[in-house]
Amino acid sequence: MQHSHPSPTPHGAHTGIAEHDAPEAHHDHGTHGDHSGHEGHSGHGGHAGHGDHVGQFRRLFWINLIIAVPVVVFSPMFAMLLGYSVPEFPGALWIAPVLGTVMYIWGGRPFLTGAVSEIRSRQPGMMLLIGLAITVAFIASWGATLGILDHQLDFWWELALLIVIMLLGHWVEMRSLAQTTSALDSLAALLPDMAERIDGDELVSVSPNELQRGDLVLVRPGASVPADGTIREGRADVDESMVTGESRPVTRSTGDSVVAGTVATDSSLRIEVTATGDDTALAGIQRLVTEAQNSSSRAQRIADTAAAWLFWFALGAAVITAVTWSLLGMPDEAVVRTVTVLVIACPHALGLAIPLVVSIATERAARGGVLVKDRLALEAMRTVDAVLFDKTGTLTKGEPVLAEVIPRHAEAAEVLALAAAAEAESEHPLARAIVSKAQADGVRVPTGTDISSTPALGVSAQVDGHQIRVGGPRLLEETGAGEIEEAVSWREEGAIILHVLRDGEVIGGLKLSDEVRPESREAVDALHSLGVEVVMITGDAEAVANSVGRELGIDRVFAGVRPEDKSSKVAQLQKEGKKVAMVGDGVNDAPALAQADVGIAIGAGTDVAIASAGVVLASSDPRSVLSVIELSRAAYRKMKQNLWWAAGYNLISVPLAAGILAPIGFVLPMSVGAVLMSLSTIVVALNAQLLRRLDLRPEATVAALRDRR
Structure with missing residues (x-):
């Protein structure tokens, strides 16, 4: 039925889910941040499949830790440092070299293949540094074992510790990155395993994937909605928190839209499916989270650039170290110091600093x-x-509400009741606002007959033997009635003004406005x-x-x-x-x-x-x-802290590893360098995890800001 009230400001309907060209998920930066292109990581691009890699690196770490124990115990240099004798029995001297070789080939494989990948892509970074360090240590150790090089270059114990610590750091990182994809996992878990489709008088259990548009499904109390749809029968409080973040259930009834993954908390609903699979809101959210986690950011590019510069810095420092110690007549020390520089400079922490923060921030958001x-x-x-x-x-809210009723020659409740009776059959937003107000105030609305509407004039009806008309300025012009005094101030506020007439006499005015x-x-x-x-x-x-x-x-x-x-x-x-x-x-x-x-x-x-x-x-x-602003500021603080920690650590430790303080008797041992390097990674990972404390619910954010004032 066409209605003639002055329209409120039109508010366009939302567009449907648009298919986006997903940003390239595979950023081959060659940094530890996303591990893309590393063959040793089974080619995982972006952050996909981290769950598998967590298991892989956990196993690698524990097995190599077990192998490392005899390598360290039977390493002559380690025994000499601690002042004990290596157990003597046939073949004892070959335990460290043989098991050390196993560790280099097996435990070091992810780093070696990653190094090859970085060389091929001409993007030297962390993997190349690790690969270089363990390869130099491996070759030097065999040289010492076979008597070709000085016995002090027996690095089997340090090689074993380096690989174990690297695997531990890698495992910690992969586990952290895997946790950031839990938002996607939890979104996928929102969909029920089975849906109940209504086929005539029968209920058929089907997978949500089998549903098609137009299907009618039954959602029982406490069950999840299997696909986007429109309620055809029923009324229920629907928990939409997993999709919208709003904590309170929202009442949904016949004609309302519902989203896959939301829960009908108290009553059953019959829903007509309007979207399935990739077209649902839930799939759209998953796409957005995936795109965001895989998109490169300015901070990420800064970290990538820093990692590349660090490679050349480390390589330059290693060359200078080798040349300087050699010129000083200490070639063996030159090898030791050079290896230590290459070990210390691995930008594990730098590669983790940005992507982990952004991934956690995206998931919290x-x-x-x-x-x-x-x-x-x-x-x-x-x-x-x-x-x-x-x-x-x-x-x-983009929809009008009846804000005030001013009576003339009748009670306010009577004015509202008569207006609601005349508007009862209309679907116009202004009519709905009047009827809703009458229902909310508990006003008894009489039945209207002979209801009609006239363009630009309003609506007319017979109610209890009287002609009731509701309309705007044109209605007053036609009938010659005068407007109520309050209309002037209402008009200044920009409100929509309707007058209610009974048998041609104004009995009241209605003020409608867009609800803030x-x-x-x-x-x-x-x-x-x-x-x-x-x-x-x-x-x-x-x-x-x-x-x-x-x-x-x-x-x-x-x-x-x-x-x-x-x-x-x-x-x-x-x-x-x-x-x-x-x-x-x-x-x-x-x-x-x-x-x-x-x-x-x-x-x-x-x-x-x-x-x-x-x-x-x-x-x-x-x-x-405000949640977005707070998240942005918190994430930036973490990025800055992590970058300073990671880069600052390298800039200080590399000269120490090179032996800059050797003249005063301080030389940083290679093993200590390896431990410090991995500790740096763990510190960065733990610092990023603090972002998980953020509560981004709107009310929590506002409360936190209020407490801060």
Whole structure:
């Protein structure tokens, strides 16, 4: 039925899940950060398949640790250092060389094949350094065993310890990276194993993969929704926290959309399937998390560059060390010092510093309903000093509510009841707002008959023997009735004004407005506490915009802006020297989201793959923007700490390993260098793990900021 009330500001529907061209998942940087291209890692690109590699390196570590014990015990140099004699029996002297060779070939294989891969790709890095160090130690040890080189170059025990420590560091790293993919694992686990499809009068158990569009499925209380769909029968409180991050269940009833993986908590639902498999919201979220974890970031490129420079720094230091000690007439010491330099300089920690932080940050974000599509966007968010909110559907709910009833010649409840009776059959948003208000206030609504609507005039009905009409200014013009006094001030606020007439006489006025989200005020106040300017942009008239702006305490308001002009307003702020984050619904706001330094699509709900945004907020809570800022700042702090620790450690330890303090009697042993190097890796890994403490739920973020003030 066509309705004729003045329309509220139109609010576009969300786009569906868009198929994105996934960024190249395989970054062959040759760093420890992603291990791509390392044959020894079975060619795992990005962070896929870390679970398998955790098991692989765990086994390698424990087996090589067991083999290392006799290698160390039967190593003559180690025995001499500790002052004991190597047990003597036939073949005892060959235990260390034989088992040491096994360790070099088997335990060292991941590093050796990684080194070959780095040479082929002409991207020297950590693997080449490790490979070089263990190869030099292996050759020198055999030389000493066969009597070709000085017996002091017997490095079997150090080679064994180096390989074991390297495998331990690698295992710790792989386990950490595997944990960061748990967001994807938990998302996949949300889908039920079986779905109940309704075929006529029968229920058939099928795999969710077998469902097709148009199928009708039964979801029992406490069960997961197997596919995206529309409720055809039933009403239930649905737990959507695993998809949106919102903790409270949301009431869903006939006609509402539901998302795969959400849970009907209290009642059963009959759902018509609208999307399956890769088209579901859940699949879209998984794609976003995968893309984000596999996307290269500016910080990652800095780490890659640092690792490459460190290779040349280490190689240069090794050459200088070898030449210097040789010129001093100590060729054996030259080999010892050179090997130690190569061992110490392995950028294990540097390669782990950035990717681990970003991976954990991405996973924490996904659990909090913040989906990071572009790592650069996450990194840039910490520098944002102006947040530009689209009004409709972002700061407000994008749907009208009946805010006030002013009675004339009748009680307020009677005015509302008669208006609701006339509007009862209409699906117009204004009509729904009036009927909803009557239901919420417990008003008894009489039955209307002869209901009709007239374009531009409003709706008319017979109620209890009276003609009831509800409409806007044109209705008053036609009937010659005067508007209520409050209409003037309402109009200044930008509200929609309807009058209720009984038999041609005005008996009251209705004030309808776009409802401001209760969380919006908290979001604006919290942004101000961070020193961020808050700007609102809308296509609404100035009166409407200024009213919302005043209510929320917004710094600047751009009103009457057409969708195609929003990006120019973003550019205007950028010309003022501001770093701008644009927050919108991702539909009409697409050009502005793309123009902004960071584009954030909010309230995406099931439409999680909006192409123009770098960050997608699964919930409609504007406070989630603060979660992104807090995550960005926390992640940056961890990156900076890890980079300083990793790079600083190398810059200090390499000269010590080279023997720069030898004149005063201090020489860094190779074994100590290996231990320190792996400890550096573990420190970086543990530091990154502290990010897991972050609670990114909007209410928790706001509370934390409030406590900080």
